[in-house]
Amino acid sequence: MIRIVRKLLILIVILATILVATLYVVGKTDKTISRVDIVSNDGLSYISKQSLIDNLAKDGSKEWFDVNVNEIEHSLYNIKGVDYALVKKIWPSTIVIYLFDHKPVAYWNNSEILLDNMELIKPEVFSYNGDLPHIQSDNPESRDYIFDTYQNLEKIATSKDESILEIIYKGNQFQLVLSGGMNVMLGSSKLGAKLKEFFANFKKVRNYESVKYFDMRYTDGFTVKYS
Numbered sequence: 001m002i003r004i005v006r007k008l009l010i011l012i013v014i015l016a017t018i019l020v021a022t023l024y025v026v027g028k029t030d031k032t033i034s035r036v037d038i039v040s041n042d043g044l045s046y047i048s049k050q051s052l053i054d055n056l057a058k059d060g061s062k063e064w065f066d067v068n069v070n071e072i073e074h075s076l077y078n079i080k081g082v083d084y085a086l087v088k089k090i091w092p093s094t095i096v097i098y099l100f101d102h103k104p105v106a107y108w109n110n111s112e113i114l115l116d117n118m119e120l121i122k123p124e125v126f127s128y129n130g131d132l133p134h135i136q137s138d139n140p141e142s143r144d145y146i147f148d149t150y151q152n153l154e155k156i157a158t159s160k161d162e163s164i165l166e167i168i169y170k171g172n173q174f175q176l177v178l179s180g181g182m183n184v185m186l187g188s189s190k191l192g193a194k195l196k197e198f199f200a201n202f203k204k205v206r207n208y209e210s211v212k213y214f215d216m217r218y219t220d221g222f223t224v225k226y227s
Helices: 002-028 049-057 069-077 140-159 191-204
Strands: 035-040 082-090 094-101 104-108 112-115 134-137 164-170 173-178 183-187 211-215 223-226
Touching (some): 035 049, 069 082, 069 094, 104 140, 134 140, 140 164, 140 191, 183 191, 191 211
Parallel strands (some): 035 094, 183 211
Antiparallel strands (some): 082 094, 104 112, 164 173, 173 183, 211 223
16 A cells, blocks of 8 residues: 555656646747748749738737737738748747748739739739730730730740730730830731731841831731831
8 A cells, every 4th residue: 555655656746847847848938939930932922021020020929829820821811912821830939831822924014913813913022033924904804815815825926936025905906025026916806817927927028127016907918117
């Protein structure tokens, strides 16, 4: 009986020691957020990491244990262009944000960016190393159609060692600026056929390098205007 009591006392002492040690470690642990890490896909093009960190830092008085990751995730999804967000708490005082954004596919007019989900955003910052076409249009409701048209015409241009730098869509009329500096007016129908006709014939035009624009909107043939 005495032996059993002695074992129980030893067990109680061990558990009490573990509890005291745990409370000591927790007491020494930083209770507020001391670090925010952001993990993203290929870097963020138009979302400022520092801005996200600063926003969390504003709540620096909140204890790490009280941070609600679901609330943070909800606020991240309210940022335009965010595709996926996941927030984790890493003991003892770190917040890790996994953030994936939609990729930019084109400049839209002079101040907006078109994303791969066809969302238009007006970012405060924009850092992107790739080349993007420039779309000029006062009809944002048609952006899916405009970008789809760009992709189809770009395939034709690429097959001719050219690319589309700018596509202009106004009044249901398409106009292109090519990487070679040529301006091509295509109109509203049979766009692919007209662009192919342009590539098949533009070098036959006298001093074609000096042409201001090629007007391909005719049923048969085309006209040119010199600078």
